[in-house]
Amino acid sequence: xxxxxxxxxxxxxxxxxxxxxxxxxxxxxxxxxxxxxxxxxxxxxxxxxxxxxxxxxxxxxxxxxxxxxxxxxxxxxxxxxxxxxxxxxxxxxxxxxxxxxxxxxxxxxxxxxxxxxxxxxxxxxxxxxxxxxxxxxxxxxxxxxxxxxxxxxxxxxxxxxxxxxxxxxxxxxxxxxxxxxxxxxxxxxxxxxxxxxxxxxxxxxxxxxxxxxxxxxxxxxxxxxxxxxxxxxxxxxxxxxxxxxxxxxxxxxxxxxxxxxxxxxxxxxxxxxxxxxxxxxxxxxxxxxxxxxxxxxxxxxxxxxxxxxxxxxxxxxxxxxxxxxxxxxxxxxxxxxxxxxxxxxxxxxxxxxxxxxxxxxxxxxxxxxxxxxxxxxxxxxxxxxxxxxxxxxxxxxxxxxxxxxxxxxxxxxxxxxxxxxxxxxxxxxxxxxxxxxxxxxxxxxxxxxxxxxxxxxxxxxxxxxxxxxxxxxxxxxxxxxxxxxxxxxxxxxxxxx
Amino acid sequence: xxxxxxxxxxxxxxxxxxxxxxxxxxxxxxxxxxxxxxxxxxxxxxxxxxxxxxxxxxxxxxxxxxxxxxxxxxxxxxxxxxxxxxxxxxxxxxxxxxxxxxxxxxxxxxxxxxxxxxxxxxxxxxxxxxxxxxxxxxxxxxxxxxxxxxxxxxxxxxxxxxxxxxxxxxxxxxxxxxxxxxxxxxxxxxxxxxxxxxxxxxxxxxxxxxxxxxxxxxxxxxxxxxxxxxxxxxxxxxxxxxxxxxxxxxxxxxxxxxxxxxxxxxxxxxxxxxxxxxxxxxxxxxxxxxxxxxxxxxxxxxxxxxxxxxxxxxxxxxxxxxxxxxxxxxxxxxxxxxxxxxxxxxxxxxxx
Ligand SMILES: Cc1cc2nc3c(=O)[nH]c(=O)nc-3n(C[C@H](O)[C@H](O)[C@H](O)COP(=O)(O)OP(=O)(O)OC[C@H]3O[C@@H](n4cnc5c(N)ncnc54)[C@H](O)[C@@H]3O)c2cc1C
Numbered sequence: 001x002x003x004x005x006x007x008x009x010x011x012x013x014x015x016x017x018x019x020x021x022x023x024x025x026x027x028x029x030x031x032x033x034x035x036x037x038x039x040x041x042x043x044x045x046x047x048x049x050x051x052x053x054x055x056x057x058x059x060x061x062x063x064x065x066x067x068x069x070x071x072x073x074x075x076x077x078x079x080x081x082x083x084x085x086x087x088x089x090x091x092x093x094x095x096x097x098x099x100x101x102x103x104x105x106x107x108x109x110x111x112x113x114x115x116x117x118x119x120x121x122x123x124x125x126x127x128x129x130x131x132x133x134x135x136x137x138x139x140x141x142x143x144x145x146x147x148x149x150x151x152x153x154x155x156x157x158x159x160x161x162x163x164x165x166x167x168x169x170x171x172x173x174x175x176x177x178x179x180x181x182x183x184x185x186x187x188x189x190x191x192x193x194x195x196x197x198x199x200x201x202x203x204x205x206x207x208x209x210x211x212x213x214x215x216x217x218x219x220x221x222x223x224x225x226x227x228x229x230x231x232x233x234x235x236x237x238x239x240x241x242x243x244x245x246x247x248x249x250x251x252x253x254x255x256x257x258x259x260x261x262x263x264x265x266x267x268x269x270x271x272x273x274x275x276x277x278x279x280x281x282x283x284x285x286x287x288x289x290x291x292x293x294x295x296x297x298x299x300x301x302x303x304x305x306x307x308x309x310x311x312x313x314x315x316x317x318x319x320x321x322x323x324x325x326x327x328x329x330x331x332x333x334x335x336x337x338x339x340x341x342x343x344x345x346x347x348x349x350x351x352x353x354x355x356x357x358x359x360x361x362x363x364x365x366x367x368x369x370x371x372x373x374x375x376x377x378x379x380x381x382x383x384x385x386x387x388x389x390x391x392x393x394x395x396x397x398x399x400x401x402x403x404x405x406x407x408x409x410x411x412x413x414x415x416x417x418x419x420x421x422x423x424x425x426x427x428x429x430x431x432x433x434x435x436x437x438x439x440x441x442x443x444x445x446x447x448x449x450x451x452x453x454x455x456x457x458x459x460x461x462x463x464x465x466x467x468x469x470x471x472x473x474x475x476x477x478x479x480x481x482x483x484x485x486x487x488x489x490x491x492x493x494x495x496x497x
Numbered sequence: 498x499x500x501x502x503x504x505x506x507x508x509x510x511x512x513x514x515x516x517x518x519x520x521x522x523x524x525x526x527x528x529x530x531x532x533x534x535x536x537x538x539x540x541x542x543x544x545x546x547x548x549x550x551x552x553x554x555x556x557x558x559x560x561x562x563x564x565x566x567x568x569x570x571x572x573x574x575x576x577x578x579x580x581x582x583x584x585x586x587x588x589x590x591x592x593x594x595x596x597x598x599x600x601x602x603x604x605x606x607x608x609x610x611x612x613x614x615x616x617x618x619x620x621x622x623x624x625x626x627x628x629x630x631x632x633x634x635x636x637x638x639x640x641x642x643x644x645x646x647x648x649x650x651x652x653x654x655x656x657x658x659x660x661x662x663x664x665x666x667x668x669x670x671x672x673x674x675x676x677x678x679x680x681x682x683x684x685x686x687x688x689x690x691x692x693x694x695x696x697x698x699x700x701x702x703x704x705x706x707x708x709x710x711x712x713x714x715x716x717x718x719x720x721x722x723x724x725x726x727x728x729x730x731x732x733x734x735x736x737x738x739x740x741x742x743x744x745x746x747x748x749x750x751x752x753x754x755x756x757x758x759x760x761x762x763x764x765x766x767x768x769x770x771x772x773x774x775x776x777x778x779x780x781x782x783x784x785x786x787x788x789x790x791x792x793x794x795x796x797x798x799x800x801x802x803x804x805x806x807x808x809x810x811x812x813x814x815x816x817x818x819x820x821x822x823x824x825x826x827x828x829x830x831x832x833x834x835x836x837x838x839x840x841x842x843x844x845x846x847x848x849x
Contacts, residue, residue, distance in 0.1 A: 207645035388635035428636035452530035
């Protein structure tokens with residue numbers, strides 16, 4: 001459906017499109033400006049395809065200077081700008097504006113330098129996540145954050161979303177692995193944030209920029225930390241008769257002193273879907289499986305594997321499989337990695353949530369999700385980054401059935417409220433975008449939201465960068481609050497049926 | 498042990514109404530650090546106490562005035578610790594003070610900086626509002642990351658009331674070995690070691706000997722040390738305390754002390770004085786009489802930054818000067834939190 005901006009989030013301007021294209025043509029080659037309807041269409045949405053909006057214009061610069069000129073022009077004409085990497089974002093962060101410029105970073109796709117002795121890589125923002133590890137592999141190094149979308153998503157998008165991945169439990173999120181950014185501000189100024197050292201002078205703007213969803217500046221160059229490749233890896237797959245037992249085992253592993261490289265959980269619905277899809281060898285009658293990867297120096301891995309195995313037995317794992325060789329490991333991981341498409345095989349559509357909760361709340365929240373699933377009559381499969389409490393409930397629905405998308409969204413929003421109530425957050429790694437912008441009103445007070453807006457103004461005083469995303473206006477919250485309490489009442493009525 | 502948030506809120510509201518400048522004081526252990534404190538001193542250490550600690554969650558929530566030693570004692574009981582090895586220059590160091598200065602100890606390159614462990618915080622801003630950001634979960638991307646922004650802000654953005662920190666289990670075993678390495682060899686030696694997947698948790702060079710600490714199971718670390726070589730250090734905990742809390746011999750000196758942060762494999766820097774390397778070369782201490790502008794220039798040129806840590810002749814230029822556009826954003830950010838410029842004015846930069 002076409003996404004509608006809240007009136008309070010709209011940036012209006014009266015600039016004529018053809019005239020603006022003529023201005024742009026003075027700083028960009030013609031082939032870098034896209035204005036034909038059919039050519040604009042592929043940019044109408046990101047990974048959250050339920051919402052669409054054909055952009056006013058798309059530009060494809062291939063240098064920092066071009067980006068500066070574009071930003072200067074937009075700033076001078078009060079035209080809002082939305083940055084786009086690969087468009088794999090799952091919260092609508094790169095959703096275009098009907099009166100704004102969509103700035104694609106796709107052509108800035110070069111790895112500029114790999115500094116092997118200092119273990120850093122300096123890359124352009126449109127470089128794909130996986131290619132950094134591929135290119136640094138010959139130095140025995142890799143870039144640790146590994147979102148499942150890593151073959152497609154860009155490092156600029158990763159910085160904007162503070163993306164995580166399976167190996168972030170041990171190696172940290174994007175925010176822990178970025179050293180330096182070059183950004184272009186809305187006014188067209190080039191600013192260097194951070195540095196080549198481990199810390200930098202003044203306020204920690206790297207922390208603020210990472211996860212800022214393209215609201216503060218355009219990331220035009222990124223220097224990341226590289227990590228030595230482990231010389232040994234071991235993967236353990238453990239099956240459990242209940243989610244509760246699996247969750248207790250997770251808590252025990254996390255407190256044991258061993259930090260797994262990854263610790264993932266899947267529930268029965270996901271196990272079945274994945275098994276049917278890729279035949280990973282999962283026990284389909286298990287209520288939950290845990291995948292626990294250990295890596296590092298070989299003598300350490302042997303010792304840690306032994307400890308993890310005994311914890312799993314102590315917490316009554318019904319089956320424990322250890323995989324030492326990479327072929328076997330890949331087979332086991334294939335089921336987890338294909339979990340989303342596997343669900344896509346058993347359901348016409350699915351909606352992926354991203355709430356994060358304190359780990360000890362896991363079984364309570366899962367029970368609540370189960371109840372909500374029954375209430376709305378939509379199945380939910382669960383995959384989680386168990387080690388850090390990041391849930392990905394996948395809501396199964398059929399967009400062709402009238403009202404199912406709305407029901408899926410309502411279920412999703414109720415799940416987010418459960419996450420907030422359990423002491424967690426509405427998003428662990430996918431970002432707020434447009435998708436969870438109303439839920440922000442529930443997680444933060446008006447004065448906190450106002451503080452976010454003030455921080456944005458420090459970078460982008462006129463609010464022209466990605467308006468309507470990530471941080472709601474107080475007007476929106478006032479309306480959402482009214483609507484939300486109304487819906488809460490409707491629910492109780494429904495429950496009587 | 499008390500929650501003084503409402504009292505502090507009153508106090509800050511009064512300060513805002515009367516345009517009075519405030520100098521927050523925690524344990525007072527870093528009073529020497531940064532530019533000269535200004536404004537009326539307010540002791541914030543009394544707002545202390547551990548609010549919540551669930552060992553299996555690996556998260557502790559504390560009030561800002563809680564002493565580091567108290568936190569460590571509680572974590573110790575559950576065999577856990579603060580992963581950034583906070584440098585405490587005396588017994589009174591508080592957690593808010595440690596976060597405000599943003600300094601991390603020898604584990605930093607291996608297990609992260611103080612900012613990496615901040616999950617959430619509650620502050621009072623310059624509008625006298627109590628605000629919470631982040632939370633207690635390991636992952637959270639709702640809203641801008643304003644809790645990590647507090648690290649290194651020198652108390653200029655707000656009064657830190659509470660914070661939730663990630664904690665880590667103590668490694669099963671730790672030990673330290675040392676090898677004699679010549680100054681012109683040490684950078685290459687460290688770079689070689691750090692290129693491998695080895696569970697290091699400290700790497701320090703005193704100008705003659707390279708000390709490396711390993712963490713993990715007993716057998717594993719002994720085996721690794723055997724392949725690297727060197728002699729095992731007795732009393733190694735004391736040694737790393739000395740490095741982190743500045744009781745090590747190197748720091749017993751009244752010469753101006755510089756803290757220099759550079760890419761780890763940077764060749765020896767051409768500044769006169771005596772160096773010691775921590776963080777596998779990424780953090781360099783320098784005792785030197787060089788003029789500040791010279792140090793800032795040389796270190797800035799190699800992509801690092803310098804801080805006049807202590808014993809400076811004066812306290813005007815303590816932190817690396819910032820380029821104009823970056824300074825402009827920082828000034829506006831300060832304004833976004835504290836529009837009247839009342840909190841720790843000038844402690845970080847003269848501009849705010
Ligand atoms: C199948 C699938 C699996 C996924 N798995 C994971 C996962 O495991 N972990 C995870 O964290 N995420 C995951 N994601 C989400 C997504 O891949 C990440 O959020 C990714 O970082 C987005 O990168 P992108 O280049 O596609 O950015 P886009 O979608 O193009 O943009 C995302 C946001 O970043 C902004 N942006 C992009 N580039 C820049 C720039 N250069 N400067 C400033 N702002 C910019 C955009 O404006 C937008 O707000 C998954 C998505 C899919 C489809």
